[in-house]
Amino acid sequence: MKHFLNQLSSMQTFRLLFGVLLMCSVVPAQLHATVDDSVSFAYEAALPYYKQGFSIRKDAWGGDLGVHDKKAVSIQLFKGNTYWFLMATEVKGASLSVHIYDDKGDLVEGESWQKGRFAGARINPKSTGTYFAIVQILKSPEERTTWALVYGYK
């Protein structure tokens, strides 16, 4: 398991992050494509859910994938909680997806969305056990696309 930037702790930090992201947006070229950048975008995607009272985990998972490649992240979820999984990439023009399956391979998410470099999926587990977040790069201008996944619960 990979551990990445884990410094966000409050609304203030989120605001600071947005400031940094705003500064990054005026940089003309993506000079340093890293998973850490993708983690920052994933936390950006998580912000609305933080505001809704979800606790966003400090752990993040990520790597890089080719277009149409998929990866499974296995997760222990608990019946009674609601979870949001948020995925992002720092690669401009890329799009990706995240969907949640149970240990039998059935799609079990309550809802999901996909907006360019961001994607999300919500699940209210019907039982406690092992689930899989299936992440995929749908399209990308790059051969390998970095991605990051975070999740929140309440």
Added chain:
Amino acid sequence: MMNSPLHTIVASLMLLLMIPAARADIPPKKITLSDFPAAAVDEVVVPVPSEIFAVLDKLGNPNWKAQLREGKVKTPEDRARTALLLGNVIAEGFVAVESEDSERVKEIGRQVLTLAEAINVRKSVITRCKSITDKADARDWRGVRSEFDGALQDVRAAMDELNDHDLSQLVSLGGWLRGTEVLTSIVQNGFSKDGAELLHQPELVNYFDRCIGSMTPRLRKNPLVSHIRDVLRKIGPIVGESGSSITVENVKTIHDLTREVNGQIVSGGNKS
């Protein structure tokens, strides 16, 4: 009104334009998990205790104060035990947050710092520990919970940077063991199927077993680590049962096993 031919054409064109975007992300209703080779499956995401505690709060009104462990911990000389104890103490922090005991939370924050120093990762948690104190004073429990989560990740990341991956895993394992002891204690006290189902964590237990199996022979042979592996192998078949099959006797068995091993993590015991 959308009755004119022009409107119909525009609507059809819009629909056509939308189709590729929609097609881009229509997940299959069923997948074959075995299609994912080992390299395509990330290791198990280890939950923090508060993910489970949040459910317990919804199921009832647990007496969190009764779960708090008394006394201060002493820093062991054995690095493996120190790593396990660090995870154990951070998990205790989550219990103190649930019981909204600000003094206990602050004391645990100091213990985290002391234990982190013993394994050379103090620097990574200084800010967290200060923040734990500040937020406990402000009774910002959501904030404290977030800081304990952050402390856990920070010490693990710092250990990974030092190439102490095995110790990093032991921190997670120590946290899980203490979290499970508390979970089983609460579920036993007010047994319900929903509460017992929270113990259905087969992949997580297997994951910890695999982690120990991949550690250096020296660490694997550490008496405490070896004993924990034995305990995991006793717990595995129980938590592997479907959630609704976990009986009150099963819960007690897991509680007794984790309580005993946590006692050894805290005090050393005669196995190390």
